Amino acid sequence: MDPTRTNTDARPATVVIGAGPAGLTAAYDLSKHGYPVRVYESTDVVGGISQTVERDGWRFDIGGHRFFTKVAAVEALWHEILPDEDFLLRPRMSRIYYRGKLFDYPLKAGNALKGLGLLEAARCLGSYAWARVRPPKDQSHFDAWVTARFGKRLFSIFFKTYTEKVWGMSTAELPADWAAQRIKNLSLMGAIKNALLPKRNQKEITSLIEEFQYPKFGPGMMWQVATDKVRAQGGSVELNAPVEHVRWESGKGAVSVTVTGADGTSSEVPADHVVSSTPISALIRSMQPAAPAPVQAAADDLRYRDFLTIALVVPLEAGFPDNWIYIHTPGVKVGRIQNFGSWSPFLVKDGRTCLGLEYFVNEGDEVWSAPDDELVKLGTAELERLGLIAPGNVEAGYVVRMPKAYPVYDDRYQKNLDVIREWLAANVPNVHPVGRNGMHRYNNQDHSMMTALLTAENIRTGSAHDVWSVNVEEEYHEEGGDGGTKRSTPAGTGRDAPLMPRQGQQLPNEAVSA
Structure with a gap:
């Protein structure tokens, strides 16, 4: 379908920037309902971080993608795109490797203490007892929060090293909200209870699922088939086609995008709506005329x-x-x-x-x-x-x-996002950020897809879903219902991520050497 509107009755035409899970979900939904849509992907492969990389016949899942969700609309969409026979049901198994031994993950107290040996287990229990008697006074950061619930020795063994590898910083800089999200509010006593009752409520605790669905050729299989279906439904998906500029006009919002095609030539494509899954910082830098300096500075400060x-x-x-x-x-x-x-x-x-x-x-x-x-x-x-x-x-x-x-959710990210969102809403309300990088939100694949589905519905029906309220914690807190764990994550922020040190701050020697 040609996205250029030929008469006042034409359905609005949408340009989608990025062919990852969020961008392709929006394009699939729009094209399925007969709405003109064009997708532009800057690289030569679809799927974003959910792509399956192939080299010499080997296939690699970048980061690992378990297909498990409590979002019914996403579950239905997975099976609408891929037939059931293309999914495998795979056992879930992850463990921790520490000094030559493997430990269950999520952490089970009996397994952990047994694997550490009698002497070290006694030290860990003593450390835990001391933490119960004299818990850290300030538990606003990762290390103290975990120490209060597991003791300092278990914290050092099972939490410190890996966390510092992931974020490249000391755990003393990480906020307690991150700890609560990642460790699922367990304590050593909670881990013991889980070990004694391993089957209890495991389908209700996302981190404890025992099996998951998986496309047999990896997650990229889902997005390649989605691409084929978008094209079959009348939409287009172009690779090696970066969007260089989003042109906007006062009072009209975004009116077109400038795309550099695979042959190196540039073209201007009219758009009634722009769905953007590119990093929101890049979206702001692409605006033409340029966004005001404070908005650009906010975008440049996102990391x-x-x-x-x-x-x-x-x-x-x-x-x-x-x-x-x-x-x-x-x-x-x-x-x-x-x-x-x-x-x-x-x-x-x-x-x-x-x-x-x-x-x-x-x-x-x-x-x-x-x-x-x-x-x-x-x-x-x-x-x-x-x-x-x-x-x-x-x-x-x-x-x-x-x-x-x-x-990265650092000490200024929320203020930066507020500046960017306010400017977008006031000047280009027909530009719709979606997905992980599109919204600078540490979401899972299914929640990124949900932001795209709601955005597509807003475009198709004129509804006013607030996609920024799609929150990992709504479905993925520790236990649901009246007996559930109180959430420490503020509503609407997605998954909390750690405060990161600004440039110039150094890690302690221990963290650097790890």
Whole structure:
């Protein structure tokens, strides 16, 4: 369908920036209902962070995507896009690796104390008892909050190292809200209770689900089929086609976008609505005329944490049954390791599996910028150092970089977002941010999709859903109903993320060496 309106009765035409889960969900819904839509993706692949990367016949799930949701509309959409036979039902298994031993995750007290050995278990219990008698007075940050509920020794073993790897900062800088979200408000006594009653209410506690759905060729399969269906329904999806500018006029809002096509030529595409899943900072920088200086400054002040995967091909027996293992052993840079064969046998080849070593980085830093062959050597050396593979087991290696994987909630992000949202609403109300980076919101895939579905309905029907109120915690708090855990996350903010130190602040030596 041509998005250019030919008469006053034409349905509004929409341009979608970005072909990730949110952008393609909006395009699928609009095209399904007969609304003209064009999607422009700056890279050569659809799916965003939910893409399936393929190299030499190996398939990699970047970050790992369990298809489990309590949002009925998203569940229905998954099965509308992909037939049931394309989904596998996979067992959920994740563990913590610490100094040569594996521990259940989520943490189970009996398993953890047994794995630590009698002496260390006694020390941990003593540390927990002391924390109960003399809890930290100030529990506004991650380390003190966790220490009060598990004791200092268990905090140091099972929480500190991995968390500092993810965010590149000391846990003393992380707010308690992040701890409450990630640890699901458990205490050591709560963990003991969970260990004694392992089946209790596990379907109601998202982190404890025992199985999940998974597209057999990885999450990118979902978005490739969605792309095909958008095109079949009359919409268009163009790759290698970055949107350079969003042109707007006072009193009219956005009127067109300027796109650079794969052939290098630029064209102006009229638009009645613009749905944007590109980072909201990039959206502001694309505005023409330029947004006011304070709005641009707010956009420039938003920050991101980046991510790369080193995928190593090893013999099948060198794998493990877990979807991924969290690496809490200090002294190595890897934060988490996936076994792609445990997600789906269709991702790997007969007799071999592929281990994906995940590194949390900043774009341009030493690890991000290292040549691929050096990174393959790094990943191989760390796997061998951890004792997870024998020397000589790695047969091939690949590196996949993913910029802007995690939006950072620092001490100024909310003020920056308020400035940006206010300007967008006042000047370009027909520009609709959706999804994780589009809204600078640390949401899961299903909640990003929900923002897109509501936005599409707003465009189609003139409804006024507030997509900013779509909140991870509405469906994913610890336990629902009257007996549920009180939420520490403010309504409407999505998943809380940590306060990050500003430039110039240094980590303590212990955090740097981890």
